[in-house]
Amino acid sequence: MITRRQFIKVLAGGVALGTGLGGYAFAVEPGFRLVVTEWTIATPKWPYDRPLRIVVVSDIHAVEPWMPASRVRAIVAEANQLGGDIILLLGDYVSGIGERLRMGRVRASEWGPPLADLAAPLGVHAIVGNHDWWSDLDAVKGALSSAGIPLYQNRAVRVEGAAPFWLAGTDSIVAHPLGRGRFRGADDLPGTLRQITGDAPAILMAHEPDLFVDVPDRFAVTLSGHTHGGQVRLPFIGRPVVPSAFGQRFAYGHIREGGRDLVVSGGLGCSIAPIRFGVPPEITVVTLRNASAPAA
Numbered sequence: 001m002i003t004r005r006q007f008i009k010v011l012a013g014g015v016a017l018g019t020g021l022g023g024y025a026f027a028v029e030p031g032f033r034l035v036v037t038e039w040t041i042a043t044p045k046w047p048y049d050r051p052l053r054i055v056v057v058s059d060i061h062a063v064e065p066w067m068p069a070s071r072v073r074a075i076v077a078e079a080n081q082l083g084g085d086i087i088l089l090l091g092d093y094v095s096g097i098g099e100r101l102r103m104g105r106v107r108a109s110e111w112g113p114p115l116a117d118l119a120a121p122l123g124v125h126a127i128v129g130n131h132d133w134w135s136d137l138d139a140v141k142g143a144l145s146s147a148g149i150p151l152y153q154n155r156a157v158r159v160e161g162a163a164p165f166w167l168a169g170t171d172s173i174v175a176h177p178l179g180r181g182r183f184r185g186a187d188d189l190p191g192t193l194r195q196i197t198g199d200a201p202a203i204l205m206a207h208e209p210d211l212f213v214d215v216p217d218r219f220a221v222t223l224s225g226h227t228h229g230g231q232v233r234l235p236f237i238g239r240p241v242v243p244s245a246f247g248q249r250f251a252y253g254h255i256r257e258g259g260r261d262l263v264v265s266g267g268l269g270c271s272i273a274p275i276r277f278g279v280p281p282e283i284t285v286v287t288l289r290n291a292s293a294p295a296a
Contacts (some may be wrong), residue, residue, distance in 0.1 A: 004068035028131050033280040034075065034268075036082065039254045042291040045220035046201055047068050048163040048256065051289035055084030058225030058284070061131070061269025063095035064104025064113035073114040073288055075268060079283050086159070089115070089149065091129025091172070091207040091223040096271030108136070112143025122159055128170040129207040129226060131271065133186065134177065147237055151207060154188040156195035166202035168192050168219075173208050189214055203288075209250035212262045220260045227251055229266035233278035243271075250263070252279070 016146035026194030046052065051177040057079055061067055079087060084163070093111060126149045132140040144151050152169025160169050189211065196202050201220045206212070209224035229252035242251045253264045264283035270276060 011124070033276075034078065035280050035282045036078070036285060037266065037282045038285045038287070039263050040289065041221055041254065041263070042289050043220055043261060044291050046288040047266055049288060049293050050163050051287050051293075052163065052165070053083060053085045053288045054223070054263050054288070055082050055087045056090060056223055056263075056284040056286060057087065057088035057118075057268070058265040059089050059092040059129070059228055059267030059269050059271070060105035060111065061095050061097070061271055062091055063097060064267070065109075066274060067095075067106075067269045068113060069110040072111050073117070075283065076114050076117050077145045078115070079091050081213075082121045082283065084217060084284055084285065086167075086209060087120045087124045088205055088223060089118075089124065089126035089144075090205055090223060090265065091127050092131045092200035092225065092267075092269070092271070093129075093143070094131050094135040095269070096131045097274050108139040111261075115144070115149060116147035117203055118147075118149070119143050124163060125149070125152060125167060125169070125205070127152050127205045127207055128172065130172045130174045130225050133172055133175040137161045140261045153186070154192045156192050158200065164200050165220075166200055167205070168196065169205040170203060170207075170211060173211055181203075181228075186272075187211060193218065201288075202281070207263060208244075209255075210245055210252060212255075212260070213246075215256075215260060215262075217260060219260070221263060221286065223263055223265070223286065225265045225267045227264055227267075228269075228271060228276075229253075229279035231262075231273070231276050231279055239279075 101244050153171045156168035170188035173185035173187045174183035176184040204219045204222045206224050208226045215222050230242045233239050244250050252264050263286050266279050266282040268281040
């Protein structure tokens with residue numbers, strides 16, 4: 001998804017920030033900052049008077065020194081305080097920089113147990129991302145299972161309650177590198193969609209937002225991570241690199257196209273290069289509400 005030339009471009013961006021700001025981009029923002037970003041989506045596809053509050057934790061990318069197990073535990077504690085009805089994990093639990101830059105590896109046996117403390121009335125649910133496939137998928141799946149978190153790989157489950165809905169999750173669209181920038185996906189959106197029956201609203205978890213171009217109108221919202229908001233957002237320049245075939249189109253935030261809604265989380269960790277500037281690590285909160293109901 002990111003070429004060697006793009007990797008050098010990201011690093012050069014960090015150098016271009018200067019000594020002081022460069023140090024901030026390499027150390028302070030990725031390793032110490034944490035913000036909560038909230039989006040409210042008013043849509044007729046959520047027919048209930050009671051809104052649904054979704055807490056999204058994405059792209060942890062556990063690695064020393066930026067994302068040790070202790071920081072994962074602190075993020076879990078913050079997520080639990082946000083009053084979510086449900087907590088969704090959007091993949092990429094493992095590092096995308098540890099092997100490249102020989103940083104300290106954080107094993108699944110270290111980052112997994114803190115996730116077991118996540119709690120919400122409608123449960124905690126997860127998908128995997130491309131780096132989980134590229135690293136050690138079995139270890140990631142084992143860690144989530146040990147934490148008691150169900151995994152959605154091209155799977156849809158009806159979540160019961162006063163406002164029932166379907167929760168679906170697809171697998172990574174770039175799971176299998178084929179070389180020369182080519183990939184074979186493990187996703188099966190049509191097969192996932194066939195599991196959804198009846199008229200209850202549906203929510204889709206898809207690690208890479210590029211899948212959104214194929215997402216049908218059936219879903220009230222698609223939730224994605226993967227891009228980290230570009231990791232670097234420079235004044236007057238914007239985001240030099242976004243890991244998407246669509247460039248800036250799905251880089252970050254709430255995107256509405258053709259009556260369909262997508263929210264792309266800025267995520268928590270770093271991939272490719274240990275830099276964040278102008279895109280601090282975030283827990284994302286998405287509130288779905290009936291477009292016809294008065295705002296709270």
